[in-house]
Amino acid sequence: MEKKAELLAAAREVFAEKGYKAAGISDIAKRSHMAVGSFYKYYESKEAVFLDVYVAENSRIREETMRRVDWQDKPEAVVEQLFAVTFELISPNKILAEWNKPGISQLLHDYYRQEEGRAANAFHRFLIQTFSQRLQEEGFSKEKTAEIMKVYDLIYYIDMHVTEQEFPGYFNSIETLVKYFVKGIFSK
Template identity: 50%
Template sequence: MDKKQVLKTAAYDVFSKKGYKATAISEIAKQAGVAVGSFYNYYDSKKAIFLDVYVDENNRVRQAMINELDWEMNDMVGLVSQIFRRSRSYVSSNKILMEWYNPLISDELHKYYSSEEGKVANPFHQFLVETFTNRMVEEGYSQKKIQEILQVYNLFYYMDMHITENDFSGISKTVEILATYFIKGILK
């Protein structure tokens, strides 16, 4: 295993136990068995290594969601509810993913995931767009209608990347309600 991976593994362990704020670069370096100066050969800052750890953890958790959910179910409202419910459950039980709401690092996370690079490198986002697009094609939606629906999905994605609980109390539950009623409206 190369040193960068050793550092990332150590960082994952320390961040998982202590959270972002309470973790020091010196702890990560010590656990990885490298000098603090060597840390900076691989990462510019604690934020940089945390982003690397967060992206991997988010991808791991979202892949678990993809594997667990029944994507073929006919009840689209139920599927959307399951996505939100599972997401809340996974995030609330994961110290690394809970940092999404931490003002010390959330701007960095939101900036990454709202960037074009972050969107393209987000397998869960790509999976949702592809899965729902294919489903709409199979159900006979016109390309115009599919593009309109995907534009609304992009708005949900935008809200998730830019609005935090500090900005709007209850945002995640509110987005779920909005998405649920949007799906109900489409299916009428």
């Protein structure tokens, strides 16, 4: 195994056990059986390695979410499943819980706001494709689909800028907004 991959695997273990704040570079170096100085050959900081760990962990959890949601169910049921599975998988995960914690959340939000983060976010692309296709299958015109997907862009924007810390009840509020928005779209 390549040294950087070993370091990344060790960092994932340490962050999963301790969380971002309590984890130290020395903990990561020790777990990967390398000197602290060697850590800096691969990463410039704890923040840099954490970002790589977070992106990989987020991708792993989102792939699991994609597998567990029944995307053919009624639209409002899909939204309920999506939020329930997301909550179930993210809540106990110390790495992904950092999304809302001061000290590192700004780095994470900044990454996913940038084009690189959006492009690397397979779950984001999957949702756009899945919901656009579903809207078209339901008979929505391309123009109406584009208009509705603009609301999805707004929700993504909100998710990249607001944390539970800044807006208590954020997760439940965004779930309610999405659920009733989708229910309204598909009610005939």
